[in-house]
Amino acid sequence: MAKKRLRPAGAARRAEKRPWAFLVYIAGDNNLSDAGLVDIEEMCREGSSGDVHVGVEIDTYGEHTGSIRYEITPPDWTGRGHRTVIERLPEKDTGDPTVLKDFLSWGLRGFPAENTVAVVWNHGAGFRSLRRDTGYDDVSRGGGLESAVPIDGVPVGLGLLGAS
Numbered sequence: 001m002a003k004k005r006l007r008p009a010g011a012a013r014r015a016e017k018r019p020w021a022f023l024v025y026i027a028g029d030n031n032l033s034d035a036g037l038v039d040i041e042e043m044c045r046e047g048s049s050g051d052v053h054v055g056v057e058i059d060t061y062g063e064h065t066g067s068i069r070y071e072i073t074p075p076d077w078t079g080r081g082h083r084t085v086i087e088r089l090p091e092k093d094t095g096d097p098t099v100l101k102d103f104l105s106w107g108l109r110g111f112p113a114e115n116t117v118a119v120v121w122n123h124g125a126g127f128r129s130l131r132r133d134t135g136y137d138d139v140s141r142g143g144g145l146e147s148a149v150p151i152d153g154v155p156v157g158l159g160l161l162g163a164s
Contacts, residue, residue: 019113047080069088069103069106
């Protein structure tokens with residue numbers, strides 16, 4: 001499946017610089033797929049704003065093939081934001097740090113901001129491994145989170161939140 005850009009006209013609107021960008025990488029190609037979709041719906045309840053861009057990439061197990069990149073819109077007349085598909089990507093190993101780096105580069109280009117928060121969402125293997133992608137069985141392969149950053153010219157601070 002080739003990379004498909006579904007909404008190029010929205011790029012002009014997203015290009016305005018805002019105080020904040022919130023980028024969420026949901027590596028859910030495992031038993032957390034449903035929880036990732038619920039979290040996107042939670043983001044839609046709040047929506048983005050004139051101060052905050054919200055960009056999301058999700059890879060799920062069984063929901064669809066490949067990953068989808070969304071923009072979360074500002075709330076409409078109903079008071080809710082919506083997930084707008086920006087592009088569909090072919091199946092890839094979202095446990096591979098280079099795939100995360102590609103998402104971060106996309107997010108930094110498409111959602112310019114003075115400050116950016118990037119959330120790497122999954123089981124929480126910490127900095128050892130990004131995650132287990134069911135289709136690739138790669139929990140111990142490759143570099144960890146630190147190999148996906150820094151991106152040239154972008155200061156990055158890494159932190160780890162998790163629950164047992």
